[in-house]
Amino acid sequence: MGSETTLRLPVIDFSCKDLMPRTPVWETVRSQVREAAEEFGCFEALFKNIPQELRKAMDGALEEIFALPLEIKKRNVSEKAFHGYIGSSSPGSLYESMGFDNPEDHKEVERFTKIMWPEGNTNFSKTVHWFSKILSELDQTIRRMIVESFGIEKYLEEHMNSTYNFLRVTKYEASKTTEKKTGLRAHTDKNTTSILYQSQIDGLEVQTRDGEWVNVKFSPHSFIVIIGESLNAWTNGRLHSPYHRVMMSGDQKRYSAVLFTVPREGYIIKAAEELLDEEHPLQFRPFEYPEYLKLRFADTGKSYELPLKDYFGA
Ligand SMILES: O=C(O)CCC(=O)C(=O)O
Numbered sequence: 001m002g003s004e005t006t007l008r009l010p011v012i013d014f015s016c017k018d019l020m021p022r023t024p025v026w027e028t029v030r031s032q033v034r035e036a037a038e039e040f041g042c043f044e045a046l047f048k049n050i051p052q053e054l055r056k057a058m059d060g061a062l063e064e065i066f067a068l069p070l071e072i073k074k075r076n077v078s079e080k081a082f083h084g085y086i087g088s089s090s091p092g093s094l095y096e097s098m099g100f101d102n103p104e105d106h107k108e109v110e111r112f113t114k115i116m117w118p119e120g121n122t123n124f125s126k127t128v129h130w131f132s133k134i135l136s137e138l139d140q141t142i143r144r145m146i147v148e149s150f151g152i153e154k155y156l157e158e159h160m161n162s163t164y165n166f167l168r169v170t171k172y173e174a175s176k177t178t179e180k181k182t183g184l185r186a187h188t189d190k191n192t193t194s195i196l197y198q199s200q201i202d203g204l205e206v207q208t209r210d211g212e213w214v215n216v217k218f219s220p221h222s223f224i225v226i227i228g229e230s231l232n233a234w235t236n237g238r239l240h241s242p243y244h245r246v247m248m249s250g251d252q253k254r255y256s257a258v259l260f261t262v263p264r265e266g267y268i269i270k271a272a273e274e275l276l277d278e279e280h281p282l283q284f285r286p287f288e289y290p291e292y293l294k295l296r297f298a299d300t301g302k303s304y305e306l307p308l309k310d311y312f313g314a
């Protein structure tokens with residue numbers, strides 16, 4: 001699967017308070033986003049505006065929720081695959097995660113919090129809500145920039161309304177090895193966009209277009225933005241959707257929180273016709289996200305070079 005290297009992903013600064021559409025700084029950042037999304041399918045979003053106290057509170061919230069007894073964590077259930085509690089599925093697995101929909105909505109955060117702490121946990125719910133709102137706003141800025149960069153603003157509203165937010169928090173147990181051990185196996189994100197926060201411990205690796213694995217090191221003031229396959233399809237394959245994984249070594253646990261934007265049921269993912277021409281023929285047939293998930297999950301164990309192409313390649 002290619003060799004491994006440490007290379008810094010493109011770093012794009014979103015800290016400017018006046019980052020508003022139709023300003024020169026917006027246009028500069030927009031072209032950096034487009035370039036990174038095409039070349040790497042991911043980048044480091046530097047965002048210095050998050051107060052240190054919020055990061056600390058988020059780290060505390062992540063530790064606190066995973067410290068709950070297993071039977072309580074298992075109350076996090078969902079009818080959607082991979083949306084509820086996932087525990088150590090096999091002996092030696094380092095992975096554990098939980099998640100819920102619409103974390104930018106305070107009521108939804110409260111609902112999830114009450115499942116874990118029936119008496120409530122204001123610190124937890126306030127922190128997670130505040131954090132999710134910031135991530136969700138950053139996501140909207142990035143997606144607006146992507147849409148504008150292709151000159152297809154007429155689809156902006158439709159595109160923004162085509163997804164909902166899902167927050168997943170993950171704990172990777174310390175591997176206690178010097179050799180790297182898999183925390184999360186290599187995969188592409190199937191959804192639209194993913195914005196990732198980590199609790200200061202590295203472990204994420206991304207594969208470049210030419211097959212090299214890059215150890216992702218990023219500033220405590222940054223998030224990692226990853227383009228999912230659904231956005232790859234909507235942009236007719238123009239934006240890359242990279243393979244990534246988590247590898248653990250050493251004595252420290254790692255926590256992460258990812259805000260995923262996910263295509264809504266009933267929305268048909270179809271490349272914008274403005275992005276089709278002789279040089280860029282249609283890459284994928286229109287599809288619905290739940291249909292794709294159903295096909296993927298029915299084929300567990302099968303490995304793919306380009307999963308979406310296998311099912312919906314044009
Ligand atoms: O925890 C991480 O750093 C990566 C998580 C991830 O890639 C995922 O949940 O899809």
Ligand SMILES: [Fe+2]
Nearest residue numbers: 187188189244
């Ligand atoms: Fe992922």
